Structures are given as structure tokens and as C-alpha cells.
Amino acid sequence: MSATRSAMRLHFPLLVCLAAAMSSAVITSPIKLWTKVILTQQWPKTFCSTEHCQLNISYWTLHGLWPDKGEFCNSSWHFNATEIEDLIPDMKKVWPDLLNPSSFHFWKYEWSKHGTCAAEADSLNSQHKYFSKALELYQKVDLNSMLQKANITPSDKYYTFSDIEQAMENFYGVKPKIQCLHPSTNSEPQTLGQIEICFDADFTLYDCEKHFATNTLSRGQWDQNKSSGLSVCSPDIPVYYPPDS
Numbered sequence: 001m002s003a004t005r006s007a008m009r010l011h012f013p014l015l016v017c018l019a020a021a022m023s024s025a026v027i028t029s030p031i032k033l034w035t036k037v038i039l040t041q042q043w044p045k046t047f048c049s050t051e052h053c054q055l056n057i058s059y060w061t062l063h064g065l066w067p068d069k070g071e072f073c074n075s076s077w078h079f080n081a082t083e084i085e086d087l088i089p090d091m092k093k094v095w096p097d098l099l100n101p102s103s104f105h106f107w108k109y110e111w112s113k114h115g116t117c118a119a120e121a122d123s124l125n126s127q128h129k130y131f132s133k134a135l136e137l138y139q140k141v142d143l144n145s146m147l148q149k150a151n152i153t154p155s156d157k158y159y160t161f162s163d164i165e166q167a168m169e170n171f172y173g174v175k176p177k178i179q180c181l182h183p184s185t186n187s188e189p190q191t192l193g194q195i196e197i198c199f200d201a202d203f204t205l206y207d208c209e210k211h212f213a214t215n216t217l218s219r220g221q222w223d224q225n226k227s228s229g230l231s232v233c234s235p236d237i238p239v240y241y242p243p244d245s
């Protein structure tokens, strides 16, 4: 009995120290949640100009929904198509794997790389929430009809970069990030390839440029295939928005 008591006396200060250490650890290193997400859409004709595509699609398709913090956040959280069964018909249409339309590989990859990080917030903490939010935001921004309304249509004539940027800013009231495939010689145009639209944690449209500085420039590549070489369009080179060949 007295042995137990003296053991308690010895341990008690240690427990207090441990508890203090643990609570201060919580206070000094809060979990760094993402605060913005980037909805990325691609123009399949441009993607397929450098890849062996199996689909011939002429509307903007989803590439991904990327939180601004973290990649591959939870390797034990596996993609499970059953959880998004009801979304698959829409996913096949607007988020197709252009290289391999019958596989889930693209969605699986996007989930592991970005979805598991997005899922750290309650608003996106399941596969169903993550993929359905991406589909919802895709419908909300509707690049296909927006560009058409601004008379920016796939064609053999070239646009200026500011035509496209200005149309988008006028329509959405925020700055997108517009990416092009760059020409190998100076006399050629750049090819419109990918558009990023940014949202805050409440999924309100947000200026991409202002808060996504240099560290996200590296995302200006199709992460499905790094050799695709997309980056932010140059303001000074004509822009080709490729039509059906």
C-alpha cells in the first residue's frame, strides 16, 4: 500500500509534465488544414496532342480538385469505386481518363494525391463528398458555356491571351490561372491547355493569382504525365484553342 503511494508520488509530477507537454504540442502545432482548393479543367484536344488518347472529346473536362496544402496525405485510405457508384456516370462524362477510359486509374490517382488531403476538412471527408464536390464545382463554373458566351470558341484563328483572361475575369469576377502548351519555336502560337479556378474553404470563388504564388507553378503540368510541358500562358504570344481536327 505504502509502496503504491510512493510510486504515485513519484509518477504524479511526471504525468503533469507529460500532460503539459501534450497540450502545448497541440497549441503550438495546430493541424495545417488547406485553405483553398483549385479546380483544374483541361482541354482534351491539347492534352491529346501530346498523348495517345482513346477518347475524342471536345468539351473541357476535369483534371482534379487540388487543396493548396499537401499531397498523398493518407496512403491507407484507398480509392473505392463502390462509394461513388452513383457518381460514376457523371464522372465518366466530365472527368474521363482520356488515356484509358475504362479504368479507374485517373480517379484513384487523384484521390490518393489530392483527395486524401482535401479529406482533412469535414466538408470533403469522404470519397463521395470529394468527388461530388468536384462535379458540383465543375457545373458551377461551366467553362464550356462561359467561353462560348464570350465568343471564345475552338477555331483556327488565334486569340490574344488577354481576350481569354479578360473574358474569364469579367464572368467570374476572379482571376483564373490559364496554362498553355508552349511552342518549340517563337513563330508558333501557344496552345490553350488547362484552366485552374480557385475557391476558398467555403467554396466561394477566389483569385488564383493573388495567393497561389510560385510554389504552385509546378502544378502547371499535367501530373498524369510530366512530359506534357504545360505552364502559365505567356501574355505576349497568340493563343491557339484547337478545334476538332
Ligand SMILES: *[C@@H]1O[C@H](CO)[C@@H](O)[C@H](O)[C@H]1NC(C)=O
Pocket (backbone or CB within 6 Å): 056, 057, 058, 244, 245
Ligand atoms: C472527333 O469528334 C469530332 C466530333 O465531335 C469529329 O468531327 C472529328 O472528326 C473526330 N476526330 C477524330 C480524330 O476522330
Ligand SMILES: *[C@@H]1O[C@H](CO)[C@@H](O)[C@H](O)[C@H]1NC(C)=O
Pocket (backbone or CB within 6 Å): 074, 076, 077, 078
Ligand atoms: C487514414 O485513412 C484511414 C482509412 O480510411 C483512416 O482510418 C485513418 O483515420 C486516416 N488517417 C488519418 C490521419 O486521417
Ligand SMILES: *[C@@H]1O[C@H](CO)[C@@H](O)[C@H](O)[C@H]1NC(C)=O
Pocket (backbone or CB within 6 Å): 080, 081, 082, 083
Ligand atoms: C468499399 O465501399 C463499400 C461501400 O461503402 C464497402 O461496403 C466496401 O467494404 C468497401 N471496400 C473496401 C475494399 O474497403
Ligand SMILES: *[C@@H]1O[C@H](CO)[C@@H](O)[C@H](O)[C@H]1NC(C)=O
Pocket (backbone or CB within 6 Å): 050, 051, 099, 224, 225, 226, 227
Ligand atoms: C507520358 O509521355 C511519354 C512520352 O510522350 C509516353 O511515352 C508515356 O507513355 C506517357 N505516360 C503516360 C502515363 O501516359
